Amino acid sequence: MIEGQRIKGDVTHLPSEFVDWLRKPFAQFCRIEAAGGAVLLVFTVAALVLSNSRWANQFLDFWETRIGLEIGTFEFARSLRDWINDGLMTLFFFLVALELKRELVLGELSNSRAAALSIAAALGGMIVPAVFYLALQWGHPASSGWGTVMATDTAFVIGCIAILGSRVSHSLRVFMISLAIVDDVGAILVVAIGYSSHIAWGSLAVAALGVAIIRTLATVGVRTFPIYSLTGALIWLAVDASGIHATITGVVLGLLTPARRWVSDERLYAILDQVIAYPATDSGSHATKDRQTLQVAEIAARETLSPLERLEIGLHPWVSFVIMPLFAFANAGLPLSLGELANSVTVAVFVGFVLGKPIGVLAFSMLVVRSGLAIRPPGLSWGAIAGGGLLAGIGFTMALFIADLAFDENLLNSAKLGIFAASIVSAIAGVAVLIFAATGGANLLLATSVQSPAQTDEALSKDRWSDDGGQN
Secondary structure (H helix, E strand, O other), rough: OOOOOOOOOOOOOOOHHHHHHHHHHHHHHHHHHHHHHHHHHHHHHHHHHHHHOOOHHHHHHHHOEEEEEEEEEEEEEEEEEHHHHHHHHHHHHHHHHHHHHHHHHOOOOOOOOHHHHHHHHHHHHHHHHHHHHHHHOOOOOOHHHHHHHHOOOHHHHHHHHHHHHHHOOHHHHHHHHHHHHHHHHHHHHHHHHHOOOOHHHHHHHHHHHHHHHHHHHHHOOOOOOOHHHHHHHHHHHHHHOOOOOOOOOHHHHHHHHOOOOOHHHHHHHHHHHEEEEOOOOOOOOOHHHHHHHHHHHHEEEEEEEOOOHHHHHHHHHHHHHHHHHHHHHHHOOOOOOHHHHHHHHHHHHHHHHHHHHHHHHHHHHHHHOOOOOOOOOOHHHHHHHHHHHOOOOOOOOHHHHHHHOOOHHHHHHHHHHHHHHHHHHHHHHHHHHHHHHOOHHHHHHHHEEEEEEHHHHHHHHHHHHOOOOOOE
């Protein structure tokens, strides 16, 4: 290359488009979630094996080890399992909220009618299972466990979709991730509202003040992460003291995180041009013009990514490969007993997930599409939505999280068994239906069930045309 000339961009590749900028983080999210699902499965199996081995008592008692601070009569301590469930899981919900906000601001959910489909499906997948569960447990002590069957495990769902490869469309992947994210946020709201103790309004007011401080810091342009981290930790302590489950802090802080970048590409390139205009000198460590320009360039390069993107990129691997597997290892331990399969709690949890989830997802999706409130994207057939609804019955992580809050020790193992059984059946059934839907068979059955015979061929041809990239 001739000295003094620069090639702006890599001319050996096609020019980048705006859609590529949106698709890249989505693809990375899917890859990490799919791999994280495999790691999650390994730690789940390990927990089940250890809890049914000769070391079962030692393994289960280990998670009850109390850790904390004690000064005189003051004690701030809880079990190791509770630190994982209340503390580390806050980061999981923080990441979920970041992804939700990115989708709302920049992604698929920025289109209100496209967002309406995922939101309605998620609501149906929460309401109908809870109704099924309550119908089976009405009047029983375990009726308070209705929130257990409302959750969907994002990692395992994406893992199942990844197994299918090209058999499923990009539209289904987007739909299921959006559904799972909305579902997770809904689940933590259920925890905050339905499974919180007596509220201490003074502590809650302190937490609200902390949120106002974070909002003010962002408004005046403070961009130092440690300040936000410290304020966020103080908010967590205040919420924890208020009686509301502290993990709601993650959702609030995630939704407050700015999704817009501070430095544009044009400004970055202009700053980088200044770096070249002031070549390095041998003047030591003095504050020369070239060093000042390099410092500005460093900040500009960092700030071309929004705080939301930087946090998501940094946190996602830690959540998927450390926090979630550790949560499964601490909570999935269960002494297996086939006799518990007939327990009413086990049956109610199983029915809620395996039947309630797909019925709720499919029924609410049809309702909003036929009412005109939502649109069904190209490539997302009704058969695919039905298969996705079955996969939504994999409630594993969040279901265990809520079950730990909802059930006492006598009923918790029965609920866990129902969760495990439902997750296995839902995964197998969901994958089978999606393979069937890829051949068009599921679309024919659904079209026949909701339309007259004269309309069936027309509806099926539209679904097949949509799968080929057409518009509905």
